[in-house]
């Protein structure tokens with residue numbers, strides 16, 4: 001099977017990303033019992049490998065069928081009890097959605113909301129932390145709607161200084177496997193992601209890694225968890241069993257996706273993570289330089305707060321999504337439209353994560369930039385072309 005099949009348009013959106021042939025092959029594993037001796041070590045090893053990706057020794061990975069959104073439900077239902085205060089740092093669409101999820105389970109959310117293209121400042125976060133005790137603070141590491149990158153390390157440090165009992169939760173759906181994340185060193189309590197982004201696995205897995213402190217907090221709850229499927233009471237024994245190389249059942253795991261995850265995690269961890277972070281930075285710079293050379297404006301207000309796995313760009317005034325996206329697709333590249341409701345029709349997004357970045361011989365990035373240039377030119381946009 002090939003991800004570069006002739007009829008395939010390259011999927012250069014901020015997830016799902018392009019998948020490695022070996023990962024796709026792993027998806028076609030013949031039907032296998034989820035408690036078979038063949039599958040148990042694959043699941044167990046995948047749990048172990050996830051720790052390496054977020055640099056934690058004792059964090060507890062959860063790998064559960066679902067999408068990234070299920071990670072929010074896990075946070076909201078396992079770590080927050082009704083009427084407990086939560087601080088959400090909002091740099092776009094995904095901060096809004098995380099808020100809605102937390103409120104669904106009874107969390108009392110206060111937001112620090114940044115203007116479009118910006119992130120909450122350390123000063124604003126500090127001021128808010130002084131107002132009351134927050135059980136949890138959530139950070140969207142990269143808000144995929146705006147391409148804004150938050151400084152997780154500095155925020156975690158500030159929270160440790162001002163409110164050491166607050167749990168630091170990172171939505172890393174668009175950052176795990178791209179941006180530097182040092183779960184133990186930075187004192188993060190939970191990092192969540194999904195299979196379809198930089199982990200390079202088809203959609204369908206929610207991946208959450210919780211610190212020992214987060215697990216303790218869950219165990220000390222006073223009220224029952226208001227979710228059945230997302231409850232760690234159900235999933236913790238399953239994760240522990242597979243890691244101990246024993247089969248167990250709560251709800252059927254997506255066997256083929258876990259084979260695919262195992263293949264991808266082995267590829268990712270076979271190279272030092274630092275190299276991976278650098279590769280993503282380098283490619284991000286290449287794409288952003290090209291965008292600036294074209295005279296186009298990006299959403300993040302400056303380069304130093306722009307994500308390394310995606311680029312969000314305003315259309316030139318003369319063009320819209322209806323013009324540009326189909327034109328780029330006719331050049332065999334799929335890019336994404338805008339997502340942030342108030343300005344969705346005004347910008348587009350390019351994803352640059354995973355094998356498109358780490359395997360430059362595939363020329364995905366060059367092909368994407370060329371397709372963009374050709375499309376803009378065909379549509380009559382002439383600045384710097």
Ligand SMILES: Cc1ncc(COP(=O)(O)O)c(C=O)c1O
Nearest residue numbers: 067068069094142144173174194
């Ligand atoms: C930052 C962020 N958080 C959460 C999600 C939700 O993930 P999913 O769409 O897999 O449910 C996404 C999806 O793109 C995301 O980018």
